Amino acid sequence: MVVVPASLAEFSQILGSLPGPDKTARAAAEAREPQLTKPAGSLGRLEELAHWLAAWQGRHPPRVERAHCLVFAGNHGVASRGASAFPPEVTVQMVANFRAGGAAINQLCRASGVDFEVIELELDRPTADFTQGPAMSEEECVRAIVTGMQAVPDDIDLLTLGEMGIANTAAAAAVCLGLYGGTASDWTGPGTGLSGAALDRKTELVAAGAEANKALLGDPLQALRCLGGRELAAIAGAVVAARLKRVPVLLDGFICCAAAAPLASVAPHALDHCRVAHGSAEPGHRRLVARLGGPAPLLDLGMRLGEASGATLAVPLCRAAAACHGGMATFAEAAVSESPPVA
Template sequence: PDDDAAAAAAAREPTLTKPAGSLGRLEDIAAWMAAWQGRHPPRLERTRCVVFAGNHGIASQGVSAFPPEVTVQMVANFRAGGAAINQLCRAGGADLDVIALDLERPTAPFDSAPAMTDEDLLGAVNAGLTLDLTDTDLLIVGEMGIANTTAAAALALALFGGTAADWVGRGTGVDDAGLGRKRAVVEAAMAHHGTALADPLEALRRVGGRELAAMAGGILAARRTRVPVLLDGFICCAAAAVWHRLTPGGLDHAMAGHVSREPGHRRLLALLDKEPLLDLGLRLGEGSGAAAALGVVRGAVACHAGMATFADAGVTGG
């Protein structure tokens, strides 16, 4: 973070025409945006949302309520403007890009093999790391990938421990039998990969997926180019958590846009020490929860940057 921008935000806030602290977390958001953009006042003109799509070998094991071909179909839907994230980006004033990652070549089923080779992992991370974030004021990374809540659960378990039941939820809406299959797959993955999962990046390679790796890459690219990040749901946060496990403070440039109804997400946010902006029962992914929170961030920046001071407005202070 930029100490000068943070100090400038802290100095301006109490001069604005409102009781001290009365904008609550909007004040924190503005200060955070300033510190991580390295700019005061902070700016929110260009928000980019990038949705990464990947396919998962594990999808063949009945861990999703939807068949694997839906990943490709939804990418077409994103490109045609018909998905939820298209509407939320338009409503929230964000540019949307969709990056499909080798959809015709699913990852290996990670209960019995590494999901990705080293080359696959690097290629996927690079898809995020090489995003051109010029003039980007805020980044949202989203995902599409049938079966990817199973990958996220395995990754979260590898990174933070616990049991498969702690991290496995219904995703797009599997029934009890599907939930049992998800748990079994995650448990099998832990048994198969064993202590190799202790390294966060190796865990990402072995039980993650291309879209998770690309999101992690995008979040790192943002850090390097002073672009704050608004995190989406469980899958996005599982990918992001790799940096948290590698480096203390490695996610300080990211804020949680929302908490989803996928139970692992609330647990994960607590471990990441992130308080979500929204808690509205979403469980869609695509970046949708973060995009739904854009209006809050936009309002926070607008207040901090645009409000009159007590002195300028001739208002008597408290």
């Protein structure tokens, strides 16, 4: 059972004591790899994925039989200031579309054999406008983190995470600005399609949010509270719960990675059980992936939808990695010479 925090300080303590990888399982994967009937390194990143899965599932061989997708939905007060091309009502409408099975993520989950769940977080009560102060009280932020932690099922092999929330690219940009500095234009992109004066307005709001909350931004979890949203906080909670349950995680694009970024700023290895599933077309995502410092995204398809769409598309890659690693014959089993004769 995962113990949930009652405060951001308690959440920070959990981050300081996260379990590491299973070194025995990883060593077994690394020992098996050279014995498989293929030239060394010929499956490229699929080989590393298999080792990563084994290490964070805590077993060898790894398997990806049950994958689960969680999409968290939240509304943002800054949307009323022109941070998005769409009104907050669209969040509610899209959640209804998810539940009816009509969204892109529903189709991708069906195609990829992934269980789907959407969790809405107080959509009738948007966060506060972060240009005027913190988006959430500590109680609100912790409540959202706990919702995310409690949403991660037991007995799953892989978790994909995503979000829905009008103006949440502005929140993600503000969190990144609060964590890493730079300028608002470094992190702010078109989101749902802003350009020209509308994009300039969004960039101004991101800068104003960081300025209004700058006294608190020395603490990465305060950056999440002050500049993020409930769905971002829930994603952060789900990432930590997955670590505690030994479930590897596929992160979606810019917003999902921005939600997880404060964890890595508190504890440098907090995201080792995660992989960035795809490189979003949202311009701040490339910069954020570089700051997080992990492996390159698994896919690069020019997507910027959110909804865990890119993360779910990467599930078959993980399944393929596990299947090849566990199912291929070794040289000895197949009576194949490890050193082909020279002609």
